[in-house]
Amino acid sequence: MKEHKIALAGNPNVGKSTIFNSLTGMHQHTGNWPGKTVENTEGEYIFNNKKYTLIDIPGTYSLMSHSEEEEIARNYICFGNPDVTVVVLDGTCLERNFNLLFQIMEITEKVIICVNLLDEAKKKEIYIDLKKLEKILGMPVIGTIAQKKKTLEELKKAIEKMCQNSKKENNKKIEKTNFKIEYDEIIENGITKIEKIIRKRYKLPEKLYRWISLKFIDGNKEICDSIEKYLKISINDEEIKSKIQEILEDLEKENIKRENIKEKVISEIVKKSERVNKEVTKYKKEDYSQKDRKIDKILTSKKWGIPIMILFLGVIFWITIVGANYPSQLLFTGFSWIQEKILNFLQFINCPEWIINPLIFGIYQTLTWVISVMLPPMAIFFPLFTILEDLGYLPRIAFNLDGFFKKVCCNGKQAITMCMGFGCNSCGVTGCRIIDSPRERLIAILTNNFIPCNGRFPFLITIASIFIAGSFSGIGASIISTISVIGIIILGIILSFFISKILSKTLLKGKPSSFVLELPPYRKPQFIRIIIRSIFDRTLFVLGRAISVAIPAGLVIWIFANIGAGGESILTIVANFLDPFAKLMGLDGYILTAFILGIPANEIVLPIILMSYLAGNTLVDIEDTQTIAKILMDNGWNILTALNVMIFTILHFPCATTLLTIKKETGSIKWTLISFLLPTLCGVVICMVTTAIYNIFV
Amino acid sequence: MQKILKLSELEMFKSGKILNINCKGEIKRRLLDIGLIKDTKIIPVLKSPSGDPRAFSIRGSLIAIRKEDARNIEIEEVKEIKEIRE
Numbered sequence: 001m002k003e004h005k006i007a008l009a010g011n012p013n014v015g016k017s018t019i020f021n022s023l024t025g026m027h028q029h030t031g032n033w034p035g036k037t038v039e040n041t042e043g044e045y046i047f048n049n050k051k052y053t054l055i056d057i058p059g060t061y062s063l064m065s066h067s068e069e070e071e072i073a074r075n076y077i078c079f080g081n082p083d084v085t086v087v088v089l090d091g092t093c094l095e096r097n098f099n100l101l102f103q104i105m106e107i108t109e110k111v112i113i114c115v116n117l118l119d120e121a122k123k124k125e126i127y128i129d130l131k132k133l134e135k136i137l138g139m140p141v142i143g144t145i146a147q148k149k150k151t152l153e154e155l156k157k158a159i160e161k162m163c164q165n166s167k168k169e170n171n172k173k174i175e176k177t178n179f180k181i182e183y184d185e186i187i188e189n190g191i192t193k194i195e196k197i198i199r200k201r202y203k204l205p206e207k208l209y210r211w212i213s214l215k216f217i218d219g220n221k222e223i224c225d226s227i228e229k230y231l232k233i234s235i236n237d238e239e240i241k242s243k244i245q246e247i248l249e250d251l252e253k254e255n256i257k258r259e260n261i262k263e264k265v266i267s268e269i270v271k272k273s274e275r276v277n278k279e280v281t282k283y284k285k286e287d288y289s290q291k292d293r294k295i296d297k298i299l300t301s302k303k304w305g306i307p308i309m310i311l312f313l314g315v316i317f318w319i320t321i322v323g324a325n326y327p328s329q330l331l332f333t334g335f336s337w338i339q340e341k342i343l344n345f346l347q348f349i350n351c352p353e354w355i356i357n358p359l360i361f362g363i364y365q366t367l368t369w370v371i372s373v374m375l376p377p378m379a380i381f382f383p384l385f386t387i388l389e390d391l392g393y394l395p396r397i398a399f400n401l402d403g404f405f406k407k408v409c410c411n412g413k414q415a416i417t418m419c420m421g422f423g424c425n426s427c428g429v430t431g432c433r434i435i436d437s438p439r440e441r442l443i444a445i446l447t448n449n450f451i452p453c454n455g456r457f458p459f460l461i462t463i464a465s466i467f468i469a470g471s472f473s474g475i476g477a478s479i480i481s482t483i484s485v486i487g488i489i490i491l492g493i494i495l496s497f498f499i500s501k502i503l504s505k506t507l508l509k510g511k512p513s514s515f516v517l518e519l520p521p522y523r524k525p526q527f528i529r530i531i532i533r534s535i536f537d538r539t540l541f542v543l544g545r546a547i548s549v550a551i552p553a554g555l556v557i558w559i560f561a562n563i564g565a566g567g568e569s570i571l572t573i574v575a576n577f578l579d580p581f582a583k584l585m586g587l588d589g590y591i592l593t594a595f596i597l598g599i600p601a602n603e604i605v606l607p608i609i610l611m612s613y614l615a616g617n618t619l620v621d622i623e624d625t626q627t628i629a630k631i632l633m634d635n636g637w638n639i640l641t642a643l644n645v646m647i648f649t650i651l652h653f654p655c656a657t658t659l660l661t662i663k664k665e666t667g668s669i670k671w672t673l674i675s676f677l678l679p680t681l682c683g684v685v686i687c688m689v690t691t692a693i694y695n696i697f698v
Numbered sequence: 699m700q701k702i703l704k705l706s707e708l709e710m711f712k713s714g715k716i717l718n719i720n721c722k723g724e725i726k727r728r729l730l731d732i733g734l735i736k737d738t739k740i741i742p743v744l745k746s747p748s749g750d751p752r753a754f755s756i757r758g759s760l761i762a763i764r765k766e767d768a769r770n771i772e773i774e775e776v777k778e779i780k781e782i783r784e
Binding site: 092099306403517 | 753
């Protein structure tokens, strides 16, 4: 079976990933957010008994610069030697998309043009003459609606044909045209001169001669380095170097500086795009995006923009917290039923106690606990959040809040990663990939943990309703506890701004980078796809990491609670050791120990505290708030303890899953360590201050 | 008859034509990538709640640009008979 390599290129947000998913059936997340794919993703499909490997390269607007994505994309198209490069274009804004297409057409002739989102275009009454486009460009053009698999059959056929043709060298149907971008005469002359030298000495695919010559004249270091690395053609080669010098002198005479060449090149491409677009696209309505503008007018308005955003997020959190209770309880019941069965079985085969106890009451119980409390909220939160993402609302959040983030030398996109942090800090950290500037991305990663995730919410609510709303009753109580939870969250948000600012002025100095952000057209979310993707790609992914930590942690917790010396468990010994320090923070040793043992998941902090106070040896699940209240108060909790526990819940080290993710995203132990220390120090200091103030006044 | 302005000074829903992009490296590159070259038509159509950034209609797409960057883009105002309504 022959195998073919097909590269899939395109601007961000043109449905490239949807096409990729439909063709390969591979799970890869697609969002209505510019720039989703950061690395090449591969998938395979079989068509007419031939195997095709599809390579989804990062979505970019251009190939001429040095951002990471563009370099990956460029290197693959230029030097990865794909049999075919499929360029996906957005039918609703062809003109801008041509920019990338024409740049790719300068590199390779094996291009198939896929005009996607034809349904959206039709809705906006934009009509595209695909036949004419094919004639002008001399390349096969296929119209698709990525959600409709049928339209992709044509694409597969075209790919098959081009793969065969490239072997037999007989282009039957589509006539080749000499479509090319032409530059100023003086640049063209330069290209010809260098082309001559390269042609004489190297054997390359036809189009590369001209392309390399142009890039050598332009002299972009990254591109020239790649050319040297992959093709062994060096710009510093004596013959080439002296010729370039000659050409640059000619240019100088015409008052063209080398640094302006890129602008000239892009200008020509953009002008050509404009011309071709005029020939093939007909707009029935002059103002085809008017509906979007009307929606935008409301969603970004001075008065309503931010309240609507808070409302959207508030509704999502509310549904998540309320909705997660029932399935959580169901999972608990299910897992404890299974536990009974396993226990019976193990006892039946006479398994020794010293294996059963840590295995069942340590590992199994912690593991199933983490799954029960983590899975339902995430399985609810992420589909809801992904709907906002698919709609195209997230870039509007960035747009609305950029003004505030600019003040702390950051970027509006950080707001989106913070919103994701409410769902799960680990996902928030991964989401920081959407921030281009490495400096701002790092700040967003380091401060994400200041935002309480789903796992910390219920704990905050329980504590607030016991201690802060305790003296009120009825509706008043729930309002007060809600306000106090919101207050704590706001503290977290303020601190994340404050820390961002401090980092910008110290460890991560620098000016805010540009904020050139596309606000994509609104799209109808694809509900079924959303549910599947957000569960597979986010929920199960995070759960997997959490489970890998919960297993060893479960064993540790069991050992802590059950093994000891002199009649005291390790847990008590550690707690007693930490107690003097914890007292300074207005907590006690058990609470601090619980936070440390709760590192696999924030959800198990309260069960560990209860386990410690009851001197039990397994995690304790108590539904009734009254009972919890009594246990806590019996162990000396007062309003200060409650307040400081809430503060420390927001401000302590990230959970193990998030730490693992930070390590992976930053690739640095140093930054992982800083992400651990930063919130912890804040928490310790603030708790000590509140304790000191409390002790003075009370 | 037409006056030269900075992009940051262009009023909402007024149409402008790019004359010169004086932004530095990275930002200029990004602007070029989205097709912002000399003579491109540009219209501010959205303002974020804090007034900055604004979003501009450029070649059929909507692009947010900060004031600092818009200040470095020279345009001339284009008088159009038909203006895009709110």
